[in-house]
Amino acid sequence: MPNPAIEFQDVIKVYQGRFSQQRITALANISFAVAPGEVCAFLGPNGAGKTTSIGLLMGFLFADSGEIRVLDCPPGDIRAKRQIGFLPENFAFYKYLTAPELLRLHLALSDEPRTGEQNLIADLITKVKLQGYEQLKIGKYSRGMMQRLGLAQALLTNPQLLVLDEPTSGLDPAGRHDVLELLATLKAEGKTIFLSSHILPEVEQICDRVIIIDRGRLLRAGSLRELLESANRVEIVAHRLDEELERTLVEHGASIEQTPDQARIVIDASRKREAVELIWSAGFDVIAMNPLKSTLEEFFLKMVADGGGA
């Protein structure tokens, strides 16, 4: 089995003010792994510790304890950085450069051979749909154009691992669609993609693995399919229930809506048989049973609301 592309083991990061005693635990014993070739969504509400984790991963910050490995190297190692394409949150760059100048600078920083440089830059600019703006200074770019340029620089050296912090932020719906298509293409090429995003329906379309953190704690990590299956529920439609049965079902984790002649019971898929048996044994009829598929967004909201207890 190949080594993980990214591995966090019991990572702790605490921020402490230079002149104050206030300590903020940004990450508390975070452990997870991302396999090569996976698309991993790194999710969490604002302030969850996503950008801190990405900072640690890239070697911009240092963990107080625990171990981090990226492409079999410690974070910040030059050998790993050669294989990483990184898009920071709120990508910023020298405003007086044009897009081709910026990409040329990044090529120089990457120590990449200069053969075919012109074509590579032109291709990338076309790929992120910035053609026609080659002469425009970056300072005049819109937020969406900056994001596209950021993606272009992340893809510049054909990296093995892409670390993208909010890749679709600032993009219009068409732009977001383009980025998702691009990510799907990269996934098909076997790239490992580690991305944080708040736009969960889009993430759900492309990711294989999901890691959810909140307030520095890991809430869940696993494959998207497993996580969503664990959160799948069923809707049972039955004749109106008596109070005793209603109470028993609620004790079994069901949520119930009663109308004058029907009851709608929603329960975890794993407990559907139990619920149906309870209804039947109490002498009520089941009219219908429908699977309710959870979306990543619903799962995420439930996780964050329950503090990972779902």
Next chain:
Amino acid sequence: MKIRAIALQTFGSLLRNRLILLFVLGFACMLLLMLTPLLTVKSMASNWSTSQTQGMVLTLVSGAMSFMSGFGSLLAAWSAADAVSTEMRSGTILAVMARPVRRWEFLLGKYLGVQLLMVVYVAAIFLTGYLLAWIGGQGIQSAPWVLLVYPLVRYAIYSALAIFFVTVFHPIVSFGLVLLTSVAASIFAHSNSLPAFVPDWLRAGIYSVLPSTELLSETRFLTLTRASLTSEPWGHHLIALTYGLDYALVCFLLAVWAFRKRSLSRL
């Protein structure tokens, strides 16, 4: 290639920096201001002896060059502090450091970019000095290399100090610390300007830690008469310049050490 790319980018950014453009404006104002007394001396030259005229022109040119040279120290310190802190403040450092760039390579690139700016500045002082002397009807006799190399080494010290401080402190604090260091250095260089209660061992100790920029002052070699430089042995130049470069190197290495574990978050 990486270091060169960072240095050239830093130089380009500094040339567009508004505060540095203000420095250039100040430079131009200085030149204009100096023209008035110089032209006065020139118009009165027939009333004075040659040595009197030379003396007055030398005083004016030397004053102007000292002023611009001092101005250059501020420019070197500010540019160095700003070159690093702007990257951190704007977040552009993240995209740069995500590339296979080591932290010392980044700092060295920044440092060399500042030195490129200082080369341009020193060339400007040099040409201005010659221009002022020419307007005053005289010619500078000092060896050109002294007027070029000495200030460059001095600025190398100030910019290395500023880069060291900015890896730890806010850029304005860093700039202030460099100023403080340079003021303290000039105070401790003259034992008679210190209060009597400061013991000799303390004075000597602090003096040896602070940068001895007086030793690296080019204006002490400035002359309009026959070059007096020939009387300064090469060994002395070599020692003074080696001292300056060594001091700058130590400050730069301290900066590399401090930057090694610095969080690269936005300021």
